[in-house]
Structure formats: structure tokens, C-alpha cells
Amino acid sequence: MMVSNIERKEFISPSYKKKLSPKKMILRIFLYTFLIIHSIVVLFPVVWTIGSSLNPGNSLYSSTMFPKNPTFIHYKELFTKTDYPIWYMNTLKIAFMNMILSVILTSFTAYVLSRFKFKGKKLTLMTILVLQVFPSFLTLTAIYVLLMQLNLLNTHIGLVLFYAGAQIPGNTWVVKGYLDQIPRSLDEAARVDGASNFTTFTKIIMPLAKPIIVFLALTSFTGPWMDFIFQRLVLRTADKKTLAVGLLEMVTGQANTKFTTFAAGAILVAIPIVIIFTFIQKYIIEGLSAGAVKS
Structure with missing residues (x-):
């Protein structure tokens, strides 16, 4: 029709x-x-x-x-004529260790500040907020002396401890704001069922906070991966150098003019970040707690 x-x-x-x-x-x-x-x-x-x-x-x-x-x-020359593989593995190790430590420290700190009431909580939050105003490189002299006293100079552990501690203030505010949106009724229901605070955190809060935890892991990984200033200050020997320090030495000084090799090394630096983004981008755009509270 x-x-x-x-x-x-x-x-x-x-x-x-x-x-x-x-x-x-x-x-x-x-x-x-x-x-x-x-x-x-x-x-x-x-x-x-x-x-x-x-x-x-x-x-x-x-x-x-x-x-x-x-x-x-x-x-080919990067892997046959330079210490690029050593630099790459050193940087990967530092970034991965910092990612694990930062996620643990920041998530616990943010959970405590988000879910518990205690004396000095407001002052703690204000202190963390103020600490974000000052860039971390202002503390380089103090950190250098502290690592020297602890015999952690020219060590990867010293770098990891510095990165993890420096990232706590900024990351705590981000994660806390995310956790504040998760309904507290979930915590109360867990307590009624006899769950401890640690169980509530690991079994209920963490799965719902997966997007922000993944984002936190990504930023914690990329921080040491792209840093140069502190690595240049702390690391001394060739076997401890990272990508940033090693690549710079290819193009500094009159005898070091391997600019095309430097460019090849710079391209390979981006590969892990691209791979990580490819696999975790779906978690970043996930909803916070869709379907968590049943009607």
C-alpha cells in the first residue's frame, strides 16, 4: 500500500x-x-x-x-652496539615496581580518608592538598642527602621509594574523590554480614573502583618511564642507567652524534605505553558501580 x-x-x-x-x-x-x-x-x-x-x-x-x-x-645497532637492552629492562623494572607500590599505598590511603572519620582528618587532607602545590624536584637536594644516608644512591630501590612517595598526595585526592561516589550502603551491608574492613576493601570496594585503579596504575607506570632529572641525579654506573639517561648520552658531547639511533630508541620507548593503553582503555571508560546496588 x-x-x-x-x-x-x-x-x-x-x-x-x-x-x-x-x-x-x-x-x-x-x-x-x-x-x-x-x-x-x-x-x-x-x-x-x-x-x-x-x-x-x-x-x-x-x-x-x-x-x-x-x-x-x-x-639493530641499539641492541648490538649499545647498552639499550640494559637501559630498557632497568626502566621497565623501576616503572613496574613503582606501579605496584604506588597502587597499594595510594589505594589504602584514599580508602581510609574516604571511609573513616578520625581526629586530624581535615588537617591531613589540607596537608596533602598543599603538598601538590610544590613540584617534587624542589626536594631533590633533601632526597639526595636522605638516600646517601640510607646507602640507596645508585640503586633502583631508592628511585622507586622516591617516586611512590612523591605520587601519594596527588593520586590520593583523585582516588578518594572516586571512592566517595561508591555508596556507603555497600560497606554497611558487608559489616552486617561480618566482613572486616580489609575484606570490604578488597572484595567490594576494589572491584567497583577498577577504572580509577587502572588509571592510577597507568600514571604510576608512566611517571618513572618518562622521568629524567631524578634518574640523572641518583644513578651513576652504566649497569644502573635508564632509558632517559642512556639516550641523552648518545647526543651529548662532541663525539656523540648518533641522532638517528637516538630517534630509533625514542620510538621504542613509546611501545609499552601504547600497549598498555590498548589493553586497559575499556576499564577507564567503565561505569563506577553500575548494578552494584540492587533495587
């Missing part, structure tokens, strides 16, 4: 009838233009670095974005 034009219009969704106003159209064009420009600005250095790592010789200069005769020799 044929449908008349009038009947057809009744089936058309209102969203299709509505046309964008000139103001919204201009705003949309501006937004897309901004996103395109921002993407180009972000991706250009990455593409240029990849092209440089494939460039023959030691010079970063090339007449084209990608060299006409690309080569992977610089990636």
Missing part, C-alpha cells in the same frame, strides 16, 4: 527535520578545524621521528618526511 507524503512526514525523526542554526554550524566548523590542527601538531613530531629513525647515517636532516632509502640498521 502506498503511503502519502503527509503520512511519510509523520515517520521522519525530529532530528532530521531540525537544521543546524548558522551559529551552531560555525561552532561545529571551528571545533573540527581545531581538532584537525591539534592532531597535526601532535602527530607531526611522531611521524618526523619515525622518518628520522629510518634515515641512513647519523643526521636527522632529510629532504622528505620519510627517507628515500629507509633502513632499520639503527634499530
Whole structure:
């Protein structure tokens, strides 16, 4: 049966009838233009670095974005002619240890501040908030002396302890704000069933807080992975060096001009971060406690 034009219009969704106003159209064009420009600005250095790592010789200069005769020799030289594998494993070990320690310390601290009332709680929160104002590198002298007194200079444990302690203030506020949104009725129900505070934390709160815990683990991992200043200050011997310290020495001084090898090493540095983002991005966008409280 044929449908008349009038009947057809009744089936058309209102969203299709509505046309964008000139103001919204201009705003949309501006937004897309901004996103395109921002993407180009972000991706250009990455593409240029990849092209440089494939460039023959030691010079970063090339007449084209990608060299006409690309080569992977610089990636091979990283593992055959330098201590890059040692630097990579050292950095991976420090980042992983810091991730585990930071997640444990920060999650427990945030849980206590979120769920318990005690004397001095407000002062503690204000102190943590104030500590975020001061950048951690202001404490380098004090930390250096402290590590020297504890015989932790030129050790990876000293770096891990510093990173984990320095990340507690900022991360605690983030995790606490997340835990505050979890219904307290879950804690009360667990106590009625005889669960201890530790059981409530590990069996109920932690599974619901998986997105923020994953985010915390990611930031705790990337911190030491990208740091340079403190690693340069603490680490002394070649077998203890990390990626940041080792790569810098490739391009500092008159004799060190391995810029293309440096570019290849910089590309490989990004691989673990990309892999981690690929596997955990679904947890970051998960809901906080959907379906946790049944009606």
C-alpha cells in the first residue's frame, strides 16, 4: 500500500527535520578545524621521528618526511652496539615496581580518608592538598642527602621509594574523590554480614573502583618511564642507567652524534605505553558501580 507524503512526514525523526542554526554550524566548523590542527601538531613530531629513525647515517636532516632509502640498521645497532637492552629492562623494572607500590599505598590511603572519620582528618587532607602545590624536584637536594644516608644512591630501590612517595598526595585526592561516589550502603551491608574492613576493601570496594585503579596504575607506570632529572641525579654506573639517561648520552658531547639511533630508541620507548593503553582503555571508560546496588 502506498503511503502519502503527509503520512511519510509523520515517520521522519525530529532530528532530521531540525537544521543546524548558522551559529551552531560555525561552532561545529571551528571545533573540527581545531581538532584537525591539534592532531597535526601532535602527530607531526611522531611521524618526523619515525622518518628520522629510518634515515641512513647519523643526521636527522632529510629532504622528505620519510627517507628515500629507509633502513632499520639503527634499530639493530641499539641492541648490538649499545647498552639499550640494559637501559630498557632497568626502566621497565623501576616503572613496574613503582606501579605496584604506588597502587597499594595510594589505594589504602584514599580508602581510609574516604571511609573513616578520625581526629586530624581535615588537617591531613589540607596537608596533602598543599603538598601538590610544590613540584617534587624542589626536594631533590633533601632526597639526595636522605638516600646517601640510607646507602640507596645508585640503586633502583631508592628511585622507586622516591617516586611512590612523591605520587601519594596527588593520586590520593583523585582516588578518594572516586571512592566517595561508591555508596556507603555497600560497606554497611558487608559489616552486617561480618566482613572486616580489609575484606570490604578488597572484595567490594576494589572491584567497583577498577577504572580509577587502572588509571592510577597507568600514571604510576608512566611517571618513572618518562622521568629524567631524578634518574640523572641518583644513578651513576652504566649497569644502573635508564632509558632517559642512556639516550641523552648518545647526543651529548662532541663525539656523540648518533641522532638517528637516538630517534630509533625514542620510538621504542613509546611501545609499552601504547600497549598498555590498548589493553586497559575499556576499564577507564567503565561505569563506577553500575548494578552494584540492587533495587
